[in-house]
Amino acid sequence: MFNLNPNTGVPIYRQLMEQVRRMVSSSQLKPGDALPSVRELAMTHAVNPMTISKAYSMLEAEGLLERQRGKAMTVAGNLPLQESKPDRLERLQPAIENLAMAARQLELGSDDVLKAVREHMEKQDA
Template identity: 60%
Template sequence: MFILKPHSGVPIYRQLLDQIRRMAASGQLPPGTELPSIRELALTHAINPMTVSKVYTLLEAEGVLERNRGKPMTVAKPKRAQAPPAKRLEQLEPHLEQVVLAARQLELAEDDVVKALHEAWEKTDAREPVHRRARPR
């Protein structure tokens, strides 16, 4: 369900936090979708359960997730309509800046970077949609 890269330089909790936040904002994780338990997610990705707990707690405080006693953590219903594309693109800005910086340091041409982005887009687009693998409530 999530793609965590331990050697990326980005803390695991941040990767998980950002992915859940983005997937909820985009509708890939629709409201009511049950997330894996802390223990299950920790075992699946070989990470510390406290890391998962921290992410779930932070997202609950933001209103992205909701906790129901005795039930799995679920994606909360948005308090407002889905953010417009420009607002959602803001979440990508730090990542895009990192890509551009790395590309400039590697002295790559803009066209080559755009082509690589398009190829990556096509490669990930071919995967099974994430929301089909999640368990709707």
């Protein structure tokens, strides 16, 4: 469900927060949906439970998740159903800027970059 890589330099709890935000934004996680348990995520990603709990707590502080004693964390109920495509494209911008910077420094033109992106995403769908 999530993709947590401890070798990117990006803190694990930050990776998780960002990915939850995206999936809520696209309604792959809808209001009321339960999130994977802290211990389960910690197990499958070989990470300390408190690292997961930290991400969940910060998302609750943001108002994105709701906490109920003794039960699994759920997506907050007072959220717009799905963000518009422009809003989701806005969330994609940092990844695009990062890609564009790398391409510029590698002196790869938009044609080469677009081809590489297309090939990767088609492989993904298959």
